[in-house]
Amino acid sequence: MVFFVYMSLFITSLNSGSNGNCYYVANDHEAVLVDVGISCRETEKRMLRLGLSMQKVKAIFISHEHSDHIKGLEVLAKKYQLPVYITDATLNNSRLNLCGLPVFTFKSSQPITVGDLTVIPFSKFHDAADPYSFVVNGNNINIGVFTDIGHCCEQVVSHFKLCHAVFLEANYDEQMLTQGVYPHHLKQRIRSNRGHLSNMQALELFKNHRPDFMKLVILSHLSKDNNCPVLVNDLFTTHAEHTKVVVASRHQETEVFHITPSFEHTQLAGHRVKVITSKQTTLF
Ligand SMILES: [Zn+2]
Numbered sequence: 001m002v003f004f005v006y007m008s009l010f011i012t013s014l015n016s017g018s019n020g021n022c023y024y025v026a027n028d029h030e031a032v033l034v035d036v037g038i039s040c041r042e043t044e045k046r047m048l049r050l051g052l053s054m055q056k057v058k059a060i061f062i063s064h065e066h067s068d069h070i071k072g073l074e075v076l077a078k079k080y081q082l083p084v085y086i087t088d089a090t091l092n093n094s095r096l097n098l099c100g101l102p103v104f105t106f107k108s109s110q111p112i113t114v115g116d117l118t119v120i121p122f123s124k125f126h127d128a129a130d131p132y133s134f135v136v137n138g139n140n141i142n143i144g145v146f147t148d149i150g151h152c153c154e155q156v157v158s159h160f161k162l163c164h165a166v167f168l169e170a171n172y173d174e175q176m177l178t179q180g181v182y183p184h185h186l187k188q189r190i191r192s193n194r195g196h197l198s199n200m201q202a203l204e205l206f207k208n209h210r211p212d213f214m215k216l217v218i219l220s221h222l223s224k225d226n227n228c229p230v231l232v233n234d235l236f237t238t239h240a241e242h243t244k245v246v247v248a249s250r251h252q253e254t255e256v257f258h259i260t261p262s263f264e265h266t267q268l269a270g271h272r273v274k275v276i277t278s279k280q281t282t283l284f
Pocket residue numbers: 017018021066068069148221
């Protein structure tokens with residue numbers, strides 16, 4: 001069993017949606033957070049409930065300056081003196097004060113090493129100053145964090161094809177958005193190629209480019225008003241084959257998923273951890 005732990009990554013969504021985003025990816029020794037869009041207190045509380053330690057978090061990566069991605073950053077980063085990876089354009093377009101913290105910029109497609117994890121940022125289409133998606137690599141496993149995407153450009157497609165698990169935006173159901181109460185300009189903004197991915201856009205990506213080894217898709221950043229968790233879960237499950245489909249909540253953490261290059265599915269008592277082990281991996 002120790003063998004499997006060595007081979008794995010742990011991931012969870014601490015919150016996902018326009019009210020706050022925070023995603024956790026870890027190996028055995030270190031963790032990174034992508035965005036801190038919920039308060040420091042909520043981040044700590046949810047990690048504690050999952051049995052995760054803030055001491056293991058070694059860096060924070062910021063995707064863009066919208067408040068649902070940075071709201072809790074200042075307090076959390078200062079409390080734990082964490083390095084923050086954020087581009088100059090994102091920082092300058094926010095009201096963040098990161099004085100006293102180690103702050104690093106990054107460039108598209110230039111990998112950043114955090115212990116044994118490697119984070120690869122790449123530019124995305126979204127109505128922010130300088131928005132990025134990320135792939136986190138460790139133990140030969142790739143985790144994608146793909147939210148707040150106007151459309152699936154070639155970069156999204158090429159990185160998606162490499163992922164063993166993804167946080168994938170499925171923001172809105174087209175019909176619900178059309179029939180909903182949002183003003184016309186807001187509907188157009190959401191639909192635009194710098195807005196958000198619809199369920200169907202996300203599904204097209206999933207259907208056409210999901211690699212055989214993708215074990216888990218965590219549907220993320222669902223709209224409160226223009227989507228329905230059951231509807232989007234059913235939509236993806238129909239096409240998922242061996243890939244597990246989970247919908248990230250707007251109000252609480254998901255369980256911790258334990259991703260290995262494998263298929264078997266086990267629940268570990270006490271830690272709300274799912275182990276997805278490999279038929280190809282030697283069992284002792
Ligand atoms: Zn967002």
